Amino acid sequence: MADTGVQARRSAVYMLDQILGDEPRLMSELLAGGVLDKLPPDDRARAQRLAVETLRGLERADRLLQKHLNKQPPLTIRNVLRVGTVELCQGGAAHGVVNAMVNLVSSHNKLSHLKGLTNAVLRKIATDGPEAWAALRAPRLPKWLRGPLIEAWGPDAMAAMETAHFAGAPLDLTAKGDAKALAALVGGTLLETGTVRVENAGQVSTMPGFAEGEWWVQDAAAAIPVQVLAPQTGETVLDLCAAPGGKTMQLAAAGAEVTAVDSSVPRMVRVKENLARVGLTAKTLTKDARAVKGSFDAILLDAPCSATGTMRRHPDLPYAKDGSEFGDLIELQGELIDHAWTLLKPGGRLVFCTCSLLPDEGEVQVDEALERHEDMTVDRDALRRDGVSEDWITSEGGLRLRPDFWADQGGMDGFYIACLRKAG
């Protein structure tokens, strides 16, 4: 019998039930908990793609669906309809999508009586949905996050960022060696900053050079902090908050003597696995960065943060979070900067970065750190790298990267990066 895709769709709906439910979970937590482990690899990829695409287009899907619903059905049926709507409006074959969704509902213990509704609504969407979909605005972020981001960057930038979130993200790779050779190997584009960008990539682990450890996945923006740090062969470099190790691998590939620290046991296992796959070495310490001792030539602090810069890759974040834990993270970031400063040799440099769009986790952190530390200055010259625009340099001397930058090349994650020099 032909694969009807019911299993992948059922798993996508289950993930959406969890992410959008009363006790919201992040997709990364669900995946780490093995939510898709029982599916064959193709279905796993399909389920994840369907859930991600549905979250990206959630507002559009809900707008189309509200025309056909007199009252809100239970969350699972809403998610069935949302997944079906997104598929239908993005070119899915009407017959296949509607049948799969009706089968999915028919086999549900408690909701099978809603198969008629599912059938009727999705048939209407199949008829008038695709044209209406294309005319709708790019989905907006939920208010709790939209407000602070408009305050920080203004309404036009917000709209551009929402367009970038809806567009999603290509696959970005960092080469262990020659980036030009990697671009040729994987059929990607070499960006000015040295990242290799691949459009419409398939399964990562089957791509050329993966098994040989010739590259790792890393967003173009996330590769810039290590370039700003500019590690030299033989320098002692402390990589604080290192897991899963993208920047650790960059530092080690540059020939630095790297000590990588992360407080998470399972995430540190991933650092070790990643280093082993690419054949690079670093000393690893699983502990709180605030308990680290020693003295280093250079330090990279990729602090835990809201991760709001990564929403084009993680569209679950604005739904699974509500900002309530951001205050604690902002406080921790300040503590981490202060402790890292005690570990830096005179004349050394600390690169502080976060994958956040909130100034409190970037520009404001640096402003406040400069007030606390008389021996700290900002090194603007360190930011002048190939592909890095002068326009991205902020008043206090950091680098502000946003998802709407490089829009014609596929965008980049949001990041903040600053290089802080200690007096010699």
Ligand SMILES: C[S@@+](CC[C@H](N)C(=O)[O-])C[C@H]1O[C@@H](n2cnc3c(N)ncnc32)[C@H](O)[C@@H]1O
């Ligand atoms: C943004 S991620 C780091 C990404 C990593 N640098 C990379 O490039 O792959 C932040 C990390 O900080 C770690 N973390 C959170 N609080 C920490 C603490 N107090 N000490 C050390 N690591 C911490 C988390 O476990 C998480 O792995």
